[in-house]
Structures are given as structure tokens and as C-alpha cells.
Amino acid sequence: MVENASYGIEDELFIRGKVPMTKSEIRAITISKLKLTRESRVLDIGAGTGSISIECGIACDKGRIYSVERNQEGIDLINKNIEKFKLKNIEVIHGTAPEAFKNIKKIERVIIGGSGGKLESIFEWFNDNIQKESIVVANFITIENLYKAVKLFKKYKYKNIEVVQASISKSKNIGDLTMLIGNNPVFIVTGNKK
Amino acid sequence: MVENASYGIEDELFIRGKVPMTKSEIRAITISKLKLTRESRVLDIGAGTGSISIECGIACDKGRIYSVERNQEGIDLINKNIEKFKLKNIEVIHGTAPEAFKNIKKIERVIIGGSGGKLESIFEWFNDNIQKESIVVANFITIENLYKAVKLFKKYKYKNIEVVQASISKSKNIGDLTMLIGNNPVFIVTGNKK
């Protein structure tokens, strides 16, 4: 395994515990939608194990990442992963969206990995607080949250709203043969704040 | 559109002509499998429009990218894209694999986007020429080339051979409604040279 990759970190390199983690292929698509620059200021909502925050932290070496997570188990994992990857530009915030955002300023990129049912108030906060032209990328596994997100992207007049559904299958060997194992499909919704 | 993104360039930013281009989501997964470092030396075989070479060139700012393409139309597009993205670390080689590789040394990462039916001799060349532990990532859209690639990865005793199939659907608006349009599935095969 490549420990110092700057683009694409293997799932196995993250300290994970039992917190569900976005799989590497979905992470790669999600981050590619963010159009990060080395200076980007990023908000990662529902950061989970911090896998996306870590990859953003590496990509945005002159920027800043805010990782918000409401579960203590997640917070511990994010901190362990930050230490493992020796990153100085990630700030971990234990709290619930959008209250936890109150000291965060000048955000240009947002990932929503989990919304804790607060999608509406999160978008309201974006409206008042994140930069014009910010890129928001949200991952969903349920039909209802996907629907609500699309409505909110439209309500707040985001531009270039795009829904991508990614269905990834991965090989498993059975003897000499190569079987494909289906992952659960993930919806990736992207929009630019006006 | 973000012109200076360091990770994830929109399809529309590339100069394309009529040469088929790997779509952004497949490009993101493919590049994430390469585990690039800023110093990586990369060989892009069947570079097409150069979209993958360009993204690698940005990610590996202290490394070197060799873009091999057999069609003149592709060569012209790669050169135009290199100029557009102002990259100094990409060498374009007009020729057929594996003959075109003869002056390329110390490769650590390989992308196979097109093999021109020479998969067998390409893998033979890898065996003698690319670095130990090199990562090879190949994209296929046909069952037959997928099968042959898996056999070659095994024949040359690559480690961690993995096949990923990515089926991507993308939204299209019909009035107020959001329809999903299916892209063709792509197989992404990865392995580490022993």
C-alpha cells in the first residue's frame, strides 16, 4: 500500500472502528466534484471516520478543512486519522449541524456525508454563511433524502445542479474465477451556490 | 467552472474534438486507484484527449507523465490541453505501444486507456521495464479485453488484482423532474507489479 499518496487513499489505510466509511470509489467521485484547489476552505458535515476530510486535507495543503461530526466515536477516529496522516490543516468539531458551524467562516467547498435530518437548516445556514460560488456536494443512500436535497438545491437557486448515481461492483475471487460483488448505489448531488 | 482545480477537472474544460473521452467520474476512480504521489513517474497508454495525463500532470507536479497515443488527432488534442493547463511535466509520444515506449524509463504508475490490441506485448514490456511495485490501472469497455487483462495480470503475477465495474447515471431535467440517464459501464482493473 502507498502510504504517501496525494490522490486516492486506500480504505484499509484509514483507522475505522465500526463507523461506516464512504468507499474509495465514491470518495474519489465525491472529491472530484468539489474542484478543490490547494487553498480551498472546506466544510465536511457528518465526517464519520474523517476519510474525506483527510483526502481534502492532503489536496488542500494551503487550505483549511472543518470536520463536523456529532458522534464521539467518529470524533475519536477523525483525530486518530489526522494524527496518522500527520495533517495540520484539519479542525475537528464535535457537534450537531448547523449549530456546530457557528465559528466557521469563508467556506468555499462543502461535503454533506450525513445530515442528521437537518438538511433544511443546513441549507439555510449555507445561504447566509458560505461564499458565493461555493460548491456543495452531498452523498445520499436514501430516496427521501435525495429528493429533499434536490428540492433544497433548487429552492436556494443553486446552479449546475447535478445528480450522479454510482453503482460500483468489485471483484471477489472464487477459485480461479472473478465474480462481481455489488455495492449499494450512492447518489451524489452537486450544486454551485449562486 | 473552476479553472485551477487541483483535483477533479470538469469534462467541459478539456479541448476535446471528436476523440472519445473518459468521463469525469471514471477518471476520478481511475486516478484514485493509481495512488499518485507528487513525484510519481506515470505512463498513460492510449491517452486519447490527454484528460487523464493532464490530471496526473497536476497531481504529480514534481513527477513526470508520458502520454502515448497512436492517432494524430489525439496527439494534437493532448498538446492543446497541455498548453491550456500550462503543464511542463508531460511528454507526448506519437506511436504505437509497446514500440513507442523504448526511451521511457523508471515508470511507477501506468494507465491503460486503450491498448490497440497489443495488451499481451504491453504486459511483456512492463515485465522487463517498469519499476517493482508499480501500479497498473486499465480501463475496459469490452468483455473480451477485460478477460484478457485479468489473465495477463495473473500471468505476470501482479498482486492485489482488483476489478471494479462502475455504472454511472447522471441527471437530466425534464421540466421540473429529474431523470437519470445511464452511461455505459466501465471496468477498471488494477494490480501491483511484483
Place this chain on the structure above:
Amino acid sequence: MVENASYGIEDELFIRGKVPMTKSEIRAITISKLKLTRESRVLDIGAGTGSISIECGIACDKGRIYSVERNQEGIDLINKNIEKFKLKNIEVIHGTAPEAFKNIKKIERVIIGGSGGKLESIFEWFNDNIQKESIVVANFITIENLYKAVKLFKKYKYKNIEVVQASISKSKNIGDLTMLIGNNPVFIVTGNKK
């Protein structure tokens, strides 16, 4: 081609015009969800070319199929297909749901292929008019109609509500090679009326 198949009719055997037709694989899954018996009384809403009505008509040789379609072009195609397949148990109704249903009684199976934006009033009509334990199967290509349908199935307390997403790819030959062409994914929602 098999002209007298009792299960599985090829797309090419239907008279089609320019009306979009549910592809054979989606048709097969959809009809299999209906759990038809030879006596079933079926309502096909948004019948399009009539392809599903025709397959139901063959399967339910002692039953009755009501095909409702609002476009004249569709009506003509359904009538031509009924004639081609020599079926006596299909009644074609030109009109808009749910007004067009007023003389239809004792329905046990329903397919919703198109709702003309009237999903809410269609489910209301079901509530008062179709048999207890009726099976309703609906096909959707948009996120919004999928979401609304799931809400309506729940609102009217259907049992065994199931959403299936089917992503079908089909081969195309390029020379000696077999490429896979992705179709648009379709959502198939099923429920049993209480």
C-alpha cells in the same frame, strides 16, 4: 423471432411508432411483480404502445385487461398490437386518469407506466375502487415521481412496499468485441392494497 411466445415478447414484435416503449427486461420484471393468474383483471395506466397490456392479455387468457392511454397515437398503436396478437380480452380506453376509470370494476392488478402527473388522485381512486389485496406495480424514471409514489403507497397503507431499481446494460458488437451499452435505470415500486 417467436411469434407465439406466452411469456416474453421481443420488443421488435410490437408495432411501435415513436411512442417510447418499456424495454423487454423492465417489462419482464414489472409483469413478474404483478403475480398474474390466468383469471386476473388488470388495469394498465399509461399503456403507451400497449406492450405490457399485450403480455398481460396473453398471460391472463381468462381474465380482462383495461388499457388506459391519453394520447391518440398510443391508442392507435395499442389497437394495432391487439389486432396483431389476436387478443379478445383487452379493452382500450382513451382518456385521462382517473376520470377514464369510471366504468372499470373489480380490478385486482394495476400497472402504472405513466401517471400524467395525477398520481395522488389515482391512488385515491384505487382506495375506493380496486379490490382488497390488489397488487399495484408502478414504473418511474424520475426521482420526484418515485418519491411521491413511495409516499402514496405508505399514505394508503399498502403492504409489502418494495422499490427495485433495475439497471440494464445490453451488448453491442464492435468488430469481434462485445461492449456493454447502459440503459437508463428504472425504478419499479410494488405494493399490496390492504
Place this chain on the structure above:
Amino acid sequence: MVENASYGIEDELFIRGKVPMTKSEIRAITISKLKLTRESRVLDIGAGTGSISIECGIACDKGRIYSVERNQEGIDLINKNIEKFKLKNIEVIHGTAPEAFKNIKKIERVIIGGSGGKLESIFEWFNDNIQKESIVVANFITIENLYKAVKLFKKYKYKNIEVVQASISKSKNIGDLTMLIGNNPVFIVTGNKK
């Protein structure tokens, strides 16, 4: 559940044990490709639990189904399912393909659910034994068997060779939300014997 459906039997209605069973959606597509008539004579190779044989037995009430299975556990399940569905037109054969076929004559439709690694000799047997214009439908989950099957369909000059890949996701409720769970993709290869 509908116990007397003539088209589309729920997975739960089959007696299953621990033998893997083709899921209902794949079964529906597979059987639809067979273009069964009520008189069809069908060979089901690698019949497993007999789920496909049973559905064919119901559809071909004036025809005959031969279910070949090499494992005793499968044989027992097929027999139990035949009894449960009260079918008289299914003959169960315990043995290995193609030796087990020796007394089977005038086959017009074939399903290959499992080949026990004998795909080559199975196709050879077809060449000498099944009817002209027979329809052969084969299900595969591995890349290697898919590849071999496509080669054999071509070698024996089958017409209308088609590969369909079906990726099915099915809903699971998490509280009030509807998540999609991905099944493993299945390849369905169809051809008409010349």
C-alpha cells in the same frame, strides 16, 4: 402472497434450504428471454432449487421440463418444489452435464444456470442434440465463464447473440427512509441455435 400466480413467483414461495437461488428479477428476465410457448420442451441445466424449472413448468403446461442437477441437496429441493406446486411436467435428473442428458430428446429451450465447468462439452452436445432454432439462455456471475460462453455461442454460430447485464437494487427501510441495497450483477447471455 399469491400462491397460484402463472407468471412471477415470489422467492419466498420456493422451498430453498441453503442452495443459492436465482433472485426473482433475474429469473423474470431469464425466462422472458426463453420465449416459451405452452408446448415448449425445456432443459434446465444446473437447476439448483428448481425455481426456474417450476416457473417454466407452469408456463409450459402442455410442454415438458428436464431439470438437471448434480447435487443431491438440489435434487431434493427440486422434488419438494415440484410437489408443492403440483406440477406433472417436470422430469428431475440427478447427474452431471452433459452425460446426464443422454435420454433427453427434442429440446427447444435451454437454461444454463450452472455448468459445473463443462460449458464446452455442453455446447458440443447442443450442437448434435437440440432442435434447430432452439433458444439457449445462460446466467453467469463470473467474468471468465461469461467470456467462455460468448466464445462458444460464436463458435457454434448461434444467431442473435445478446449479453444483458442486470444490476438490481432493492429497497430496505431504515426508519421512515428507503435505502437501496445492491445485488450482485448477473450476466444473461442468449442465442438462437442455427
